[in-house]
Amino acid sequence: MVSDRGEIMAIKDLPEEEYVLKGHAACPGCPATIALRITLKALGKKTILVIPACCSAVIQSLYPKTSFGVPTLNIAFEASAAAASGVASALKILGEKDITPVVWAGDGGSYDIGIQALSGALERGTDFIYICYNNQMYSNTGIQRSGATPYGAWTTTTWTGKKERQKELAEIVMAHHIPYVATATIAYPEDLYNKMKKAKEMKGPRYIEILTPCPPGWRFDMSKTVEIARLAVETGSWVLYEAINGKVEFTGQSKRILEGKERKPIEDWLKMQGRFRHLKQEDIEKIKRELDEKWEYYRKVMK
Amino acid sequence: MIVIDTANHISALAAKMARARVIAAYPITPQTTVVEKLAEYVESGELDAEFIRVESEHSAMTACIAAEAMGVRTFTATASHGLLLMHEMLHWAGLARLPIVMVNVNRAIGPGWNIWSDANDSMAQRDTGWLHFYCSSNQEVYDSIIMAYKIAESQEVMLPAMICYDGFILSHTSMPVEVPEQSKIDEFLPEFKPAWKIDVENPITHGNIVEPHYYARIRYDMQVAMERAKKIIEEVGEEWGKKFGRDYGLVQEYKCEDADYVILTMASMAAEAKVAVDELRNKGEKVGLVNLRTHRPMPFERLKYDKIIVIERAVSFGLGGIVYNELKGRVPELYGFIAGIGGMDVSYRDIERMYELAKEGKDGWYPIEVK
Ligand SMILES: Cc1ncc(C[n+]2csc(CCOP(=O)(O)OP(=O)(O)O)c2C)c(N)n1
Numbered sequence: 001m002v003s004d005r006g007e008i009m010a011i012k013d014l015p016e017e018e019y020v021l022k023g024h025a026a027c028p029g030c031p032a033t034i035a036l037r038i039t040l041k042a043l044g045k046k047t048i049l050v051i052p053a054c055c056s057a058v059i060q061s062l063y064p065k066t067s068f069g070v071p072t073l074n075i076a077f078e079a080s081a082a083a084a085s086g087v088a089s090a091l092k093i094l095g096e097k098d099i100t101p102v103v104w105a106g107d108g109g110s111y112d113i114g115i116q117a118l119s120g121a122l123e124r125g126t127d128f129i130y131i132c133y134n135n136q137m138y139s140n141t142g143i144q145r146s147g148a149t150p151y152g153a154w155t156t157t158t159w160t161g162k163k164e165r166q167k168e169l170a171e172i173v174m175a176h177h178i179p180y181v182a183t184a185t186i187a188y189p190e191d192l193y194n195k196m197k198k199a200k201e202m203k204g205p206r207y208i209e210i211l212t213p214c215p216p217g218w219r220f221d222m223s224k225t226v227e228i229a230r231l232a233v234e235t236g237s238w239v240l241y242e243a244i245n246g247k248v249e250f251t252g253q254s255k256r257i258l259e260g261k262e263r264k265p266i267e268d269w270l271k272m273q274g275r276f277r278h279l280k281q282e283d284i285e286k287i288k289r290e291l292d293e294k295w296e297y298y299r300k301v302m303k
Numbered sequence: 304m305i306v307i308d309t310a311n312h313i314s315a316l317a318a319k320m321a322r323a324r325v326i327a328a329y330p331i332t333p334q335t336t337v338v339e340k341l342a343e344y345v346e347s348g349e350l351d352a353e354f355i356r357v358e359s360e361h362s363a364m365t366a367c368i369a370a371e372a373m374g375v376r377t378f379t380a381t382a383s384h385g386l387l388l389m390h391e392m393l394h395w396a397g398l399a400r401l402p403i404v405m406v407n408v409n410r411a412i413g414p415g416w417n418i419w420s421d422a423n424d425s426m427a428q429r430d431t432g433w434l435h436f437y438c439s440s441n442q443e444v445y446d447s448i449i450m451a452y453k454i455a456e457s458q459e460v461m462l463p464a465m466i467c468y469d470g471f472i473l474s475h476t477s478m479p480v481e482v483p484e485q486s487k488i489d490e491f492l493p494e495f496k497p498a499w500k501i502d503v504e505n506p507i508t509h510g511n512i513v514e515p516h517y518y519a520r521i522r523y524d525m526q527v528a529m530e531r532a533k534k535i536i537e538e539v540g541e542e543w544g545k546k547f548g549r550d551y552g553l554v555q556e557y558k559c560e561d562a563d564y565v566i567l568t569m570a571s572m573a574a575e576a577k578v579a580v581d582e583l584r585n586k587g588e589k590v591g592l593v594n595l596r597t598h599r600p601m602p603f604e605r606l607k608y609d610k611i612i613v614i615e616r617a618v619s620f621g622l623g624g625i626v627y628n629e630l631k632g633r634v635p636e637l638y639g640f641i642a643g644i645g646g647m648d649v650s651y652r653d654i655e656r657m658y659e660l661a662k663e664g665k666d667g668w669y670p671i672e673v674k
């Protein structure tokens with residue numbers, strides 16, 4: 001079923017149009033590709049993608065071919081939000097009102113090297129959608145830590161596990177007082193689709209972050225991508241919410257958890273991923289404690 | 304119309320009259336008044352453009368790249384550290400073949416902080432695929448900016464262009480400038496017709512992974528375009544001359560016909576060198592001047608002299624003078640002076656002195672090594 005506002009109830013309601021075409025170069029089980037496929041189904045033909053250095057720059061496949069069905073401007077790693085500003089200004093001066101500039105960037109390009117350009121573009125009120133697909137590390141360059149890598153995770157620059165907690169970019173983004181901020185993950189395609197649709201109908205800076213569990217980076221079998229994404233939400237490790245003009249509402253399973261539903265044990269999620277294999281009991285206790293604290297905080301502020 | 308104003312305000316005026324439609328810039332001394340003026344033009348409605356108040360020069364260049372890729376004429380201005388911060392994106396603009404026009408007000412690089420003129424900022428960008436022009440007067444600044452759009456946007460060139468002039472010496476000095484009517488400029492510089500653009504009706508992917516054989520080909524094409532640009536620069540300069548009475552080209556020669564020695568310099572030092580040449584001529588010296596207006600492409604074919612004395616405001620550490628070394632082996636008798644570094648004053652008397660030193664067979668850093 002599709003609502004008047006274009007929202008869908010089930011996967012079968014997704015439009016048939018494909019903008020991520022066959023022959024792309026992603027790993028089997030790639031979450032970024034699933035996320036982009038659903039995203040472009042929601043955003044449609046009148047979208048201009050801006051993509052910094054990341055896996056998605058590779059996924060497009062080799063020049064002179066492409067597997068992306070919407071115009072795509074690749075740009076330097078830290079520069080995507082600034083490039084979207086340029087596109088948005090050009091659209092304005094050309095009088096084009098229904099084309100949406102969309103950044104599609106990894107967590108490295110968003111949390112770390114691109115945060116300055118992102119913050120600048122948000123603060124300037126740029127009319128664009130910024131999407132961060134968060135696979136919690138730099139996968140393009142071979143699984144190095146990022147600001148989004150969680151505590152304890154193995155990467156090729158944290159061989160004994162990351163010693164620091166990840167930061168919360170969506171919360172930093174919210175401090176820019178923009179019209180729309182949302183989180184999503186690929187395990188809930190309707191939720192992802194509907195949030196994209198909602199964003200598309202708005203003006204000004206809009207930010208959506210999608211958790212995208214990456215088989216080679218997180219060390220799990222490629223058949224488990226969706227399962228791990230779902231478990232991330234069910235354990236409360238990843239939180240689904242949206243904020244319209246600063247008003248935060250939890251959505252889907254995260255809303256249920258906020259309302260009292262029990263979280264699945266975080267160990268279930270950690271155990272499925274090779275990147276956490278080396279964790280000691282005390283590390284797991286620390287992760288649990290911090291997760292409890294996080295949810296306590298949410299309950300307090302969401303009252 | 305004669306306008307008396309600083310090179311910075313003249314730059315802003317030229318960008319306006321060239322009808323730049325997206326401007327993205329970040330302030331840095333001594334460029335700031337370019338940005339301020341453009342912001343004023345846009346806010347007052349005098350200029351129908353989008354002005355993006357970016358948070359850095361890296362973003363300024365990126366925004367220009369993206370807007371230009373949308374088929375829109377763009378402009379930016381910077382100096383020194385701002386230009387260096389753009390470095391990655393300068394390559395990007397060049398390699399993407401986007402005819403962005405930018406002003407760089409030459410200024411020294413820190414540490415220590417020094418806001419005076421020095422060409423090492425733009426000289427360090429000479430391999431980024433940009434056309435590089437240097438100006439010796441505010442009039443040249445105006446003329447060069449308008450011409451740069453026509454040259455850069457020519458389908459035979461399609462490379463970005465950097466217009467450089469000395470900080471303070473020109474940027475903050477008022478001079479009379481002859482400014483043609485807008486309609487004449489519009490005749491000279493028609494609307495921008497991009498060779499490629501990002502367009503939802505024709506969804507291309509720009510800049511995805513390129514294998515070596517294609518990559519090498521694309522780079523080769525840039526070198527060919529740079530060579531072709533030489534002809535276009537001469538043609539556009541000639542057309543400008545016919546329309547507005549001031550001829551331009553790759554170089555400007557002064558009293559070179561019968562000269563034994565030719566002083567070759569750039570930017571405001573060329574204006575000073577003209578005085579030096581007159582003084583030396585009065586003393587019976589057969590000396591001429593080549594003002595190297597264009598540094599990329601390098602107009603070797605216009606530099607066929609037996610004795611050249613290069614005076615330049617930049618250095619490549621471990622090599623020496625940059626233009627000097629580029630000419631080495633191509634000129635039978637070549638002398639090189641590095642002078643004016645970090646804004647050190649170079650008067651016509653200094654230039655006369657360097658000429659005398661060269662005649663004695665001496666060159667080097669002036670006045671540190673030789674004086
Ligand atoms: C200035 C710069 N520094 C480093 C790189 C190398 N680099 C390319 S992609 C990348 C990591 C991308 O990570 P992320 O944004 O998380 O996307 P993912 O690869 O995970 O999809 C790095 C470090 C670069 N291209 N440019």
Ligand code: SF4
Nearest residue numbers: 026027030055139214
């Ligand atoms: S490394 Fe991960 S994100 Fe990158 S293409 Fe492979 S599965 Fe997708």
